[in-house]
Amino acid sequence: MRRGTTAVPSSSSSVDGDRATMTSSMSSPATSEALRRRRRDASESLARRMDAAREAQSGITDVQEVILKGVYELERRPDAATRARLAKQVGCTEQAVNAWFRSRRAKAKRLKARRALCVTLLIVGVIVGAYYAYNASRQTMAARRRREALGDSYKWMTRSGLPRPYADGKTKKRLG
Numbered sequence: 001m002r003r004g005t006t007a008v009p010s011s012s013s014s015v016d017g018d019r020a021t022m023t024s025s026m027s028s029p030a031t032s033e034a035l036r037r038r039r040r041d042a043s044e045s046l047a048r049r050m051d052a053a054r055e056a057q058s059g060i061t062d063v064q065e066v067i068l069k070g071v072y073e074l075e076r077r078p079d080a081a082t083r084a085r086l087a088k089q090v091g092c093t094e095q096a097v098n099a100w101f102r103s104r105r106a107k108a109k110r111l112k113a114r115r116a117l118c119v120t121l122l123i124v125g126v127i128v129g130a131y132y133a134y135n136a137s138r139q140t141m142a143a144r145r146r147r148e149a150l151g152d153s154y155k156w157m158t159r160s161g162l163p164r165p166y167a168d169g170k171t172k173k174r175l176g
Contacts, residue, residue, distance in 0.1 A: 060100055064090040068100050076105060 060068065067090050071078065078086065078101065087094040143159075 060090075060092065060096060064092060065100075068097065068104075072101065072104055076108075077101070 068086070071082075071086060075082070083094050083097050083101075087097045090097070
């Protein structure tokens with residue numbers, strides 16, 4: 001050993017023993033059930049926190065939102081008196097009710113635009129597909145006519161129906 005260094009005892013055997021204990025305990029049914037329960041609790045906790053954050057942002061609870069959705073189905077743009085009555089009924093401010101209706105209309109507009117875009121893309125896709133199929137059938141018919149017109153001498157022609165540029169002596173005799 002060099003001067004000034006100290007020997008550190010190896011604890012690899014204890015680490016390996018701990019790993020073996022962990023893997024054996026992880027595979028037991030009770031531990032896996034506890035893990036599942038912990039994950040489920042964590043996901044429920046996350047969902048609760050997200051609901052609380054949404055409620056804090058909008059100021060509208062789930063019960064209030066159900067009432068507002070029902071009114072929205074009947075009337076997309078309630079007048080001031082209706083908004084005031086709704087605010088009193090659900091227990092929030094008139095500004096919050098107005099903001100909810102405004103954001104709901106914006107969401108509906110976004111969804112409508114998205115649907116229109118999807119329909120437009122679908123129609124364009126169908127038209128392009130039909131055009132492609134039509135041209136493919138025309139090319140197939142033209143190639144068939146070329147092959148029929150060539151008869152037995154088709155071997156010296158390319159797929160496009162044009163003569164090969166590197167024709168040997170035999171094909172020159174056929175041409176001339």
